[in-house]
Amino acid sequence: MKSKRTLSLALLLSASLYASGTHTTQLSPIVVTPAKTAEPLQQVTSDITVVTDEDIRERGFITVDQLLATLPGIQMQRNGGVGQSASVRIRGFDSNRVLVMIDGIRYNDPTLIGGAANFAHLLTDDIARIEIIRGPQSGVWGADASAGVINIITKRAVKEGFSATLFGEYGSFDTRKFGFNTAYKKGPFDAALDIVRLESDGFSAIAPDEENLDDYEDDAYKNSTVNLRLGYAITDNDTLQGTFNYIDATTDYDGYDANFMPDPNDTNSSVDTKEQLARIDYRHTFEKGSLSLYGAQSRFKRDLATGFTKRYKGRVDEVGLNGRYDYIDDGFLVAGLDQKRFKDEAVVDNAYKNQGIFVTNSNTFAGVTGGGTIVTESLRYDKFDAFDNRLTWKVGLKHLHANLPGFWTAFNYATAYNVPTLYQLYSPYGNPDLNPEKTKGFDLTAHYKGAQITYFDNSIDEMIDFGPDYKYANISGKSSFRGVELSYSGSYEPLSLSYGFNYTWLQAEDKDGNDLPRRAKNSANLTLDYYGIPDAHIGLLTKYVGKRKKSPYDQNPEVDDKAYTVVDMNGDYRVTPALSLYARVENLLDKSYQDISGYATSPRAFYVGFRYRVR
Numbered sequence: 142m143k144s145k146r147t148l149s150l151a152l153l154l155s156a157s158l159y160a161s162g163t164h165t166t167q168l169s170p171i172v173v174t175p176a177k178t179a180e181p182l183q184q185v186t187s188d189i190t191v192v193t194d195e196d197i198r199e200r201g202f203i204t205v206d207q208l209l210a211t212l213p214g215i216q217m218q219r220n221g222g223v224g225q226s227a228s229v230r231i232r233g234f235d236s237n238r239v240l241v242m243i244d245g246i247r248y249n250d251p252t253l254i255g256g257a258a259n260f261a262h263l264l265t266d267d268i269a270r271i272e273i274i275r276g277p278q279s280g281v282w283g284a285d286a287s288a289g290v291i292n293i294i295t296k297r298a299v300k301e302g303f304s305a306t307l308f309g310e311y312g313s314f315d316t317r318k319f320g321f322n323t324a325y326k327k328g329p330f331d332a333a334l335d336i337v338r339l340e341s342d343g344f345s346a347i348a349p350d351e352e353n354l355d356d357y358e359d360d361a362y363k364n365s366t367v368n369l370r371l372g373y374a375i376t377d378n379d380t381l382q383g384t385f386n387y388i389d390a391t392t393d394y395d396g397y398d399a400n401f402m403p404d405p406n407d408t409n410s411s412v413d414t415k416e417q418l419a420r421i422d423y424r425h426t427f428e429k430g431s432l433s434l435y436g437a438q439s440r441f442k443r444d445l446a447t448g449f450t451k452r453y454k455g456r457v458d459e460v461g462l463n464g465r466y467d468y469i470d471d472g473f474l475v476a477g478l479d480q481k482r483f484k485d486e487a488v489v490d491n492a493y494k495n496q497g498i499f500v501t502n503s504n505t506f507a508g509v510t511g512g513g514t515i516v517t518e519s520l521r522y523d524k525f526d527a528f529d530n531r532l533t534w535k536v537g538l539k540h541l542h543a544n545l546p547g548f549w550t551a552f553n554y555a556t557a558y559n560v561p562t563l564y565q566l567y568s569p570y571g572n573p574d575l576n577p578e579k580t581k582g583f584d585l586t587a588h589y590k591g592a593q594i595t596y597f598d599n600s601i602d603e604m605i606d607f608g609p610d611y612k613y614a615n616i617s618g619k620s621s622f623r624g625v626e627l628s629y630s631g632s633y634e635p636l637s638l639s640y641g642f643n644y645t646w647l648q649a650e651d652k653d654g655n656d657l658p659r660r661a662k663n664s665a666n667l668t669l670d671y672y673g674i675p676d677a678h679i680g681l682l683t684k685y686v687g688k689r690k691k692s693p694y695d696q697n698p699e700v701d702d703k704a705y706t707v708v709d710m711n712g713d714y715r716v717t718p719a720l721s722l723y724a725r726v727e728n729l730l731d732k733s734y735q736d737i738s739g740y741a742t743s744p745r746a747f748y749v750g751f752r753y754r755v756r
Contacts, residue, residue: 618652
């Protein structure tokens with residue numbers, strides 16, 4: 142039987158992945174998302190979940206969207222199998238209202254109609270941790286953070302000397318994944334390089350519900366991802382860091398036939414995607430703070446074999462300055478300014494600029510009866526050259542109740558906004574007079590040991606959508622998003638068992654009180670992990686998604702998409718200190734279901750793999 146220490150670690154990992162909020166404070170991890178500065182997770186007022194590389198390896202996730210779909214308040218939908226277009230909603234908000242950062246670089250694609258991040262090509266092999274912060278965050282991060290921020294941080298060299306891990310995987314649909322992670326650190330210099338190749342014959346992206354996928358042609362996928370991080374300590378107080386991420390992917394998908402009907406046997410449609418993310422940072426630290434100067438660039442290019450528009454090309458350039466000052470033992474101030482330029486270089490051949498300035502203050506006050514209260518305030522002003530400027534803010538309170546150890550409560554209220562994209566402004570369907578959407582909302586959380594409940598209530602005013610003249614417009618009225626997130630995690634040590642559960646109830650309505658499409662009112666996840674076999678782990682993940690109203694563009698839009706329950710199983714075994722073997726079964730019960738009407742999902746699928754640590 143595993144030791145108590147091993148079980149406790151397993152429980153903490155399970156909790157960080159499958160329960161929302163800051164309940165993993167026993168490990169005192171450091172997070173950077175809420176205020177753009179490193180701070181202990183227990184000092185954060187925001188509703189945040191941290192997922193570690195251990196969590197990812199234990200669950201066997203290949204892509205980031207698979208992982209996110211198991212967290213409370215998040216729903217994922219994909220137009221078919223791996224590599225197909227994927228969207229992630231936080232608390233009912235569409236993907237274009239979620240800001241995604243990779244190593245401090247914007248991943249939201251300005252060439253997409255809504256300006257969202259496309260999760261289809263994000264693999265998990267080089268990820269050190271992911272920070273998911275829910276609720277409006279424009280008071281810190283600016284535009285496009287109306288629903289929250291997903292901050293992905295990749296691995297860096299932390300140990301002296303050379304280390305490397307080789308890995309490979311094979312499974313259903315002739316899926317092959319192989320690659321390596323390597324790192325080197327000596328004195329002031331460190332470097333890390335990750336290379337991953339994923340190939341799959343896949344299955345048909347489009348297929349009628351409950352029909353055999355073997356009756357239709359396969360839609361293949363290929364992905365080559367390279368991630369390089371470099372660092373150099375110029376002095377004890379001055380460091381220089383750089384990161385470069387490159388993704389080259391090819392996706393076969395299903396379009397429409399000559400009668401504009403979905404074609405599951407489309408052999409012509411494909412898209413070649415190339416994405417480049419780069420950033421360089423200079424950081425100076427002093428006794429009570431730090432100063433950071435950075436430059437970052439995101440480049441996106443998509444070439445389509447079919448369709449009216451065959452090339453999309455865009456970029457985001459950013460420079461900024463951030464500083465932190467710890468003016469008292471229990472208080473700090475973070476301030477900064479940045480400038481961004483968003484450009485579409487193919488479809489509309491236009492651009493706009495944004496300059497922003499922000500300040501965040503955080504203090505911890507001793508409670509009258511012990512414990513403590515954390516108070517944070519953020520204020521940001523953004524100036525644009527294409528539409529109205531914006532002032533946003535955020536305030537958060539968190540109280541640690543000393544008379545009941547393990548119990549804390551938190552409250553956050555914030556305003557936010559989402560800017561129109563270049564396509565919405567300048568395409569043939571565009572409207573150069575569009576203004577940013579306006580968002581406001583709050584959440585209230587109570588946490589006791591492994592149990593947590595959060596109530597949230599958000600709204601969007603002047604939502605950007607098609608108007609009656611087939612041009613984009615700010616639609617008057619408010620859309621509302623409210624709900625409850627529940628989570629609980631624990632362990633039963635006599636059986637070497639740990640478990641986690643989360644449930645989300647969501648009510649997302651338009652200005653007329655109608656349910657918004659493709660959003661489940663009820664969703665839940667249940668995990669069971671067994672550690673009773675030496676050097677081994679066996680896990681079960683059960684995912685439930687309730688019925689969803691269809692989009693007007695879906696097949697048979699008058700009929701709701703059905704609820705479904707899917708069970709995945711995974712396990713791993715450490716053969717030697719250097720070699721581990723793992724296996725997983727997706728859709729163990731071979732459930733036939735669809736996330737989006739008309740788009741196929743995986744039947745029962747088997748995968749096996751290995752990891753070998755060279756040093």
